[in-house]
Amino acid sequence: MAQQDSDDDMDEFYEKFKGYKNRFNEDTWEEEFDKIPMFMKKAPDVIDPKVHPELACIQAMVHDEDRTPEEQAKSLKDEGNEFFKEKNYEKALVCYTAGLRKKCGDQDLDTVLLTNRAAAHFHLRNMRSALNDAAAAKKIKPDHLKALIRGAQSCIELRIFAEAIQWCDEGLKAHPTDKKLQELRAAADKHKRAADRDARKAKIKEKKLQGEKEALLAAIKDRGIKLLQSAKPHQCVSESEDEDKGSSAGISQLSLDGLGSQEATGAQVFLDEQGSLHWPVLFLYPEHQQTDFISAFCENSCFIDHLAVMFGEELPPWDADRKYHPQNLQLYFEDAEKETFYQVNAETSLLKVLQHKRFFVKAGSPSFIVLVKGSSFWKQFLKGKKIRGL
Template identity: 40%
Template sequence: MARPEPDVASDDAMDSFLEKFQSQPYRGGFHENQWEEEFEKVPLFMKKAPSEIDPKENPDLACLQSIIFDEERSPEEQAKTYKDEGNDYFKEKDYKKAVISYTEGLKKKCADPDLNAILYTNRAAAQYYLGNFRSALNDVSAARKLKPCHLKAIVRGALCHLELKHFAEAVKWCDEGLQIDAKEKKLLEVRAKADKLKRTEQRDVRKAKLKEKKEQDQNEALLQAIKVYFEDEDRAELYRVPPKSTLLQILQHPRYFIKALTPTFLVCVGSSPFWNNYLRERNVHQIK
């Protein structure tokens, strides 16, 4: 087999380039006094990407971003890219940006139910750490509609119910998850805590009802003991006021008279010595 002839033109071009390289200083290198800052701008060596990518400041990074989020890719590919981006933000504990990334992934409306369930579940985790427990609960509920046996969604839903003090619901979610994996440690922990708090809550409700009933009985007894009258001085007669009567109703009574612009009543405790002695020689009428 004949050997190919060497490309003389190509060799001459390379020699020319090397001679030029040796005779002229390289202009693309880092500056000695700020090389660390310039090094940090190279996408490959960045420790942390900037929050906002300015094409003028970081043209290489902007170019990479445009490739990653290319709208010509399939919805599934784009959704997965946003999921990965959200996971990176989550690892950095930047939960707000994680929520935004997962939301963008869901907006792609890809046809993969598993991927969408993961996006919902991951967004729920970020919302949970932001303290948005109701939003997180909505997300895990959406994830379970797509994937009913998604254990991570069940665990996070149980945690949300626990934070919202929905103890019975937390126990229910834990029981459903334990049917899938009876040894899931987190579910066992949450269930034990939720069950204890549920029983404490039920006990407190019972105590509150008993206290309310006791106060009502005391008020009823007090109302039964207190007797209220007004006096018709012209006839030397007393009229007993019904406990549930209003002031207006009594003032409108034909035998009630106001003196010195001040309504007056006689209030005493029934069956007391004063009550027995005072009423002994007086005619008492019952107002209906």
């Protein structure tokens, strides 16, 4: 009987509670319960009074606006230190910044807040911000040990070793026996000497490479070889002067812009110790949509030397009719501007072809079309095209 009365009372209470306008929703009561500060599983990173009014009220009690700015700043510093101990550097940063915004006027406290914020920035890898805070702290108190150490550490991480040494030297004047500053000074000096050595090596290497580039371009210029700039077609020879001046036209405009084959092919023209140029050369077989690439074709070598190797005893698998024998092959290069094909004798050296007044090295790699002389494809491919000999 007593149990029945109790159940009835609870039912009556529940019915009355259902009319309470601020009651929990039956479906979302767990989420709403978690908004109550006492029962929160985790506090939000940013407390919005509109979203968490009760929590904002508690925070206001902790940082009571009736207290002096100095008391509030100290409380925020202590709160930041707790977060720092927990390695929650983001929240520590927020607290130290809030403390500095109080502008309490206590130079010692501001120095500590700046130094602590520098430490938080340092652990978050915000090295420039860490250095700025250390510098601001040092400006207030030039002999503050932690600020001097943090400034030197930040400089080392930023690889500005000369400044790191300066920070250490300033610190050692005020704290001549501090081991940390001594260690940082030694480390910064070691890094600086290594960086200076690397810079000297890089400068020597750059100078050597520049010399090699200049020698390479001079060799190309001396031979009268024309480089076709990818962005400016036929830049080296103009339409009006090509027939009269030939390979000497526009040579002063030669630049490494016309030697971009390395990015596409992994090879680039080079000058050997004997003064000979070696070019990356591309052979095109349009009948079978195939190519061959020779990474270093010596300018003094003849085309037949390479054809004899590529089409010697073993013919390529794509040559189903077995007709690509050296004696059957005919080479051409195309002058796209004149819409003309020039026939190349296989016994000719690469240099002689490159020196032709209508040959332009495109993208750093001379290219040649290879056809089987007399074949049906050869006849169809050259039909209607202007053909000239060298």
